[in-house]
Amino acid sequence: MWLIDGKGRLNENGKVVEIIDNISEHMGGSGLPPELMKKHGANVLLCKGLGPRALNLCKQLEIDVYVCQAKTVKEN
DSSP: OOEEETTEEEOTTSOEEEOOOOOSOOSSOSSOHHHHHHHTTOOEEEESOOOHHHHHHHHHTTOEEEEOOSSSTTTO
16 A cells, blocks of 8 residues: 655555655646546545545546545544
């Protein structure tokens, strides 16, 4: 299992093993973050919010979306 966060790719022990730059544009731009996530093998997205277009794309790409209120994955 890999976890991709704003600091990079983490292993099951929470150690960063790879940094992945977000080269995509969001908020209606080109190059969508869900496509970038899927390219790197993500199948789950934890976020504070998501627009309908991004949510639909996540569904198409079979990325499960969970809306959370905590600031970190550990708090959730």
